[in-house]
Amino acid sequence: MKTIDGILTRRTVTLKAVVSGTWEGRTVTVEGMIHALRDMGGMVFLTLRGPEGVLQCVFDRPALLEDVTEECAVAVTGVPHREPRAPGGVELAGLELELLSRPAGPLPVPISKRRLNLNLDTELSLRPVVLRALRERSIFRIQAGLCRAFRDTLHSLDFTEVHTPKIVHAGAEGGSNIFRLDYFGRKAFLAQSPQFYKQMMVGAYERVFEVAPVFRAEKHSTARHLNEYTSMDLEMGFIRSFEEIMAVETRFLQNAMDLLREEYAADVERLGIELPDVSSIPCLRFDEAKTLAAEKYGRPIRDPYDLEPEEELNIGRYVKEELGSVFVFVTHYPSKKRPFYAMDDPADPRFTLSFDLLFRGMEVTTGGQRIHEYQAQVEKMLARGMHPEEFESYLMIHKSGMPPHGGLGIGLERLTARLCGLDNVRHACLFPRDLSRLEP
């Protein structure tokens, strides 16, 4: 009887281990894809690509490589030695090469080039292959690090992870930007946010989080919008102020920068990322931020109740110039611009106990305190012409008692794009969905 015991014997050494120098002078076998091949007359340089970097292999018997091309999967046997001119400072003197698989044709794009310089549309169409390029690959390693830091931070703060449905019977954010689908003959929607569900779960677990896709059928095509994106959501009970939510986000960002510095250094360096200081993040009230930016940059305020993208950029610029921070919490958004579940400020109900986080002048987070009392929630819905009876299962939690609570949603792609200095959020989404793009 065959059994599987969970013992994972690596036949080969990892590329990371070889580059770290551990195996210097010993014969090892390393697997990877051939990222680049250069014949220098008698000597062939093979750049082997592994999951976390590349290893330079040099062969003095070109015959061994006669049969291979870039993007062959191979196992290289050889002896690593120090070589300051090689990436990572280690080179492998190749002795043998085993071919594991080969491509069927030429690559659609020369991925071993330092910069691909493709136009956005071509790049996105070729993404399945473009992502093998080192720069592009590093973007999504940074993204994976941000996710890890988010979960690790929340886990350390006793948050419980939840998985809530994406096919829903009603939208949380209202408005027309919602995808519809046929659900066995009934009308259904794709969730714009896990808002209702994460609030429901606060009654059970006090603190919850979810990292999952959300869907917005927005009909405008900008460098800031995606029609499907990954939302990092949290919701927490027993808050005494919405500033506690901002404190949790700040803690997450601190942990994220530490994690990237420690465990993703090669990617940070490859992308030329300057990890921002997040030891403290300044806060400006919505009206105050608008005025400061308008005065400094001479741009009149057109709508006192909304922030235009250019105003966000100016607030970001103001905070950078005056306070030396790339982040700013803008607080107390106008009630009419926030959803029906936002708690109004008792001191001035035209505004809400809410915030956005701007990162280099772009909103990457929206959050705030929610209404927890049934009567107050029903009244706010009625005042907006909504029908509380359509939200029976949501209001069940308010009726059954809810602690004061609030939360936030972070757009993972925007956060990644801002951090990596990418000018279009599509660059920070593996396979973006926009008005015209549904493939790959």
Place this chain on the structure above:
Amino acid sequence: MKTIDGILTRRTVTLKAVVSGTWEGRTVTVEGMIHALRDMGGMVFLTLRGPEGVLQCVFDRPALLEDVTEECAVAVTGVPHREPRAPGGVELAGLELELLSRPAGPLPVPISKRRLNLNLDTELSLRPVVLRALRERSIFRIQAGLCRAFRDTLHSLDFTEVHTPKIVHAGAEGGSNIFRLDYFGRKAFLAQSPQFYKQMMVGAYERVFEVAPVFRAEKHSTARHLNEYTSMDLEMGFIRSFEEIMAVETRFLQNAMDLLREEYAADVERLGIELPDVSSIPCLRFDEAKTLAAEKYGRPIRDPYDLEPEEELNIGRYVKEELGSVFVFVTHYPSKKRPFYAMDDPADPRFTLSFDLLFRGMEVTTGGQRIHEYQAQVEKMLARGMHPEEFESYLMIHKSGMPPHGGLGIGLERLTARLCGLDNVRHACLFPRDLSRLEP
């Protein structure tokens, strides 16, 4: 200028810390929901519910509690002392009570009862409140632990997390069980699995994983099916055999049981879970497993190419009785029952290099090796009457070279249900979607 510095000062002590006994004899304030209230004539027992358990509080001044009911959010100040009859062995002598919020009406279900004994439909309709009950809550803490173990295991094995689109232009699994939606006037689908995308990412990261929703428009209503579920997917390159994938899954299960034993002990105990031994998992070939179960239980084989649910149960029973394992890998599924990307066994192409994991007689995982060579993949598609030109972006990776690779998908809800001994997978999904249920 106000700033937020990420320092999270707890005004109160966590319930977990009080129950652990750390604060014995000192005056503390603990926040939570009032789970139960019992007036014993002069003495009132208040069960306070926190995120990870309950704390018994006793008040000898009933007047303090005159105004409160179950599911009020409160902050209780008092002195903890040992009391063997209290849950967790610690009781708090209550001195003060601050009311933070109150419910607007009676609860739709008495959640402090040990067993709710609701019928499934009522329970699911009342889920937003039912999940406050301790047993129901524990199920999803176990589920969160399984997710954590999955990610931690894969992270330790150098897997990279990816986020792939759920709105897609073609289904990965084929067939009719796919949800359609209108995407700005174009036909689109909800992803049945991240299959194509995780394979694409193997070319970039070698090893990838994703935990995300998948959607299946299956029109049958059983205790095993959900129309939306959470799939824990992984895909890895440079495998020499599909047994390496089974070894990774076994390692995950080992880590999961360890994590649940160490960090989720209260939930494991509350649900009466016997954590299975996963030190090694037996493997049976598909045809062998069918025959053994048919012979032992006298049930004739009706379809040699498929496993009926009853056959899966019998195989599970056979393995338990004969080999003492609740898990079994069934390998080498017939080619005609596996998708077009499954690699056929070179030794007998009627079968594939694939497996399912059965847990107590139910499939919880499907996995296997994939075709990595372009020509072989195109030929298999053509042999099935498919049109390779419709899969251009997928086949781009085969054309551009792919290492030998394979992976698996684990149904998180099924795994949770099997582990917790739940007879319907809906019990292991926070807000299940089925033929008739779209709400809450």
